[in-house]
Amino acid sequence: GAGKAIAEWILTGRPEFDLWSIDRRRYKEYATTKYTVDKAVEVYQNEYAMGFPFEERPAGRPAYVSPLYEKLKKKGASFGARGGWERPTFFDPKNEVTDHSLSFFRRNGWRKVVAKEVHAARNGVAILDLPGFTKIEVKGPGAFAYLDNLLCTKLPKVGRISLVYALLPDGKVLSEFTVVRIAEDSFYLVGAASSEWHDLDVLEMALPTDGSVTLKNVTKDYGSLILVGPRSRDVLSQVTTSALDNTAFPWLSVRMIDTAFGPVRALRVNYVGELGWELHASNDQMVALYDAIWKAGEQFQIADMGIYAVDSLRLDKCYRGWKGDLEIGFSPFDASLDRFVDLTKPSFVGREALIAEKASGSKWRFVPMTLDEDGDADAPYCASVFSGDKRIGIATSGGWSFTLNKSVALAYVRPEFESAGTKLEIEIFGERKKATVGAEPLFDPRNERLRA
Template sequence: MQKSARVVVIGGGAVGVSCLWHLAQAGITDCLLIERDELTSGSTWHAAGNIPIYATSWLGMRAGAYARHLYGALGEDVTYHHTGAFWPAHGEDRMDLFRHLTGLATSAGVDLVMITPGEMEALHPHYTAGTDVIGGIFDPGEGDIDPSQLTQALARQARQAGAAIERFTRVTDLSATRSGEWQVTTDRGDVVTQTIVNAAGFYGGAMARLAGQSIPVATLKHQYLVTEPLCALMDSNDPFPLVRDPELGFYLRREGAGVLLGSYDHPGRPVFVDELPQDFAHQLFDESPDDIAEAFGKALGHFPLLREAGIRRFVNGPIAYAPDALPLCGPAYGLKNFFHACGIQIGITHSAAAGKAIAEWISEGETEWDMAAWDPRRFGDWATRKMAVERAVEVYGLQYAIPYPRRLLSSSRPMRTTPLYRLLTSRGAVFGEIGGWERAFWFDIDGRRDDAPLSFRDREPWRDAVRRECEGVRDRVGIMDHGGFSKFEVEGPDATRYLERVFCGRMPGVFRTRLAYMLTPSGRIWSEATITRLGENRYLLCGPTLAEQRDHDWLREALPAGWRVTLRRGCAKDATLMLAGPLSRDLLATVTDADLGNSAMPWLTAAPVTVAGHATTALRVS
């Protein structure tokens, strides 16, 4: 085995091989992929292989469209059925979602089309809409691919480009060297590399721990069944569309002369909670007919041909999950030249976009698309292994749920609280969670708990309370706890020229404040921060909660060696309150003698202010 490589990719499933292929295509051919068993081991080999373009986010749609384009252009002997897919709707809220997604699809450059029940039946010769389906959405780009053939095709092309693959090799340690490189220790020898990509699937958390980091990866079972050949399909090669019925909780497509049916309509089943197995390469879990029986029964009402179906096999295998069911794809927080590409639940579809993004990070230092939603740095130390399992189980049950903007996840809470948490709770605060922080979303002063069913159309119980809060701030004054905001202190003789190198625009004067944007090398917006100059060479930066770790990495990496700058994450001013409304000054006058008038403290200025005997920094931003 070779002793060095520019990049080492750990994991030989669809994601790892996609990373290897994309790196080779980017001209980085001095790459070595290390797989503990055979390629496709773990989750890839048993995946259903569906490639949807339909998604509920711009990035998800772009990822699906990119996978379809890439896999269709491989030029290899890969079984890829382009069938299309439709999603029936049984209620108006689902139709509202579908209408919204057709607009989002336009912005993402993909096609999603609203269709009628009659059009569904015309597209699918074996589907009966019945009276409960009122419409739906059609994804003409969906298909299904053989995951093993796909992985082997990408591996072949990567090898032909000059990349190397070592199978049956176990990584046992990862350590940073004094020279700034990484040493990858395996049971077949050591490899020195500049860059590591952790694409180890449900072993991804273990690989991160070898490097001294914790990432939230859980493993859940997912099961589908394949029927015996059906008489109605034995004499036909018709590639009818895949059907996903989100209300009834199943997906169904053709598989040879039978059908494949999978379901999320049962509780999530976590596995490997306490310890990962030493060997789980090509194994499956015991079949669990009860987990799929109800969905199968519901499908019978729309697919009469299932009445003659016998079950050929159950496929019940492991799938890696992040706590929000989105990939962990991007730089590892605080580790130089270390990237994660794991926790990817929709692995065959998202492996293409994950490989693309990882190769761009390594070769160009930034990505074409905004990958913040997949960035592993959205989770911090507060996202424990216990939290990852509990949250993964919760989101498994929401796989087909309508993604209402106000949907709040409840597992593993509270995780992070500000000093005002108990006070706000006593005042009736109803909390949501952002970046692990409990944040008061509204105040229940009438005893109306937020327990009504979510809807785009019905009046939520909190609406009147929120209206009163907004009117109170508009007409009087309101206070908001912003304790979860990210904060950085920048200090030193070179602080100003450093920040003007990172942010567009010039820095404010002493005790002045401005909103500024960090830019990528190509000029794209990376993040924003409110910058306050507290002294000639001292600044306070406040930014988005979810961007704290990724912004910290960006600021550290942008600091040239030898510059006299100290960068600190967090500071003594960890408590942050926002006051708004025409009576803000009147309220402050009861706790401070400071002059906060327009002349003494105009817009976008800062001042040290003693409030109730405590030293604070006041910023006027409106």
């Protein structure tokens, strides 16, 4: 098996199956000899132990921390490591979480505090320190042509933001970026924390040899604060003198905003589906920026938020997760990302494969589903989806929506089952649970809250 995969990697540039779990590019500089030994011992100690959802094992941590790490820890943050970076999972400032046991079922002790964080993001304002986003600057006279040929998506205009995809020659999804166009020949690419070495490899392999494009990895130079919720504009307007209204600062745009701590790059985009901004600031600005936002938000009952809340919020909007919902076994058409593919472009990697797929039809379609009865567990990764006795798909994400008060699953199904209202079943820990296909997204279908 291993020999076959390595041979395929050498000969074709990819293994038959997505082997991200053992891909060397998952691990960055933090994977020192000590880290490796500590993790190996931990794995051996747990060789026969059951692995549970939301299990955050401690060996080798912390590796990378944000400037806010100690402050947030004192405010009751629990942490999980993502791409080596410590990220808040949830906040328990009043010590409400008394049960820290792990379970396959929906019995986690942190559910009440996460529900409060979700409520703040949907109805008030919430802030999240989210360090470790992969951040790469792409510059040079050849930058546009280089990215245009690499990505299947139309590039944004100056000052605008787009979600874009790099594909393999067979049309399958390789990388996902948020691309910010700073100037005609200057771009700022943002990716997942775990994708840093992977995405650098993808970008470097495609670089032209004439020196017309330069790449600079600035992942560790900048932190990011996520400010979201209906009152987020009210809060941010007290921290900056820059205009934040829809005319001056529309959805999916970028601006350098003035603050008392210097300029901050503000992206009007987020992963939760609310009015809000990603604030990318230098590390020496992060503590002061956070403190100013918190002070401004106190009158609006601002809340700290962790990534467990974000995961619930993103399910409402059917936002995909890289190397969970998106991997090299599926094309953007399989993933129902048709709107991010521009086949009118004369060339890009994977174009011919997508043209052929468009003509013949995709093997899969990506759909949201809700369980008809809540039950006591959510769909785990790769849960089978059935129509009668026929297995017709797999779930790639599952969790509880505190907004919809339902269990949500995101799944790949055969195209004939993609219509909203279709009745199916998901096998959850050995039991078939009735589920209904929904229309994407499940919440705020016109994105009115994002555009507010």
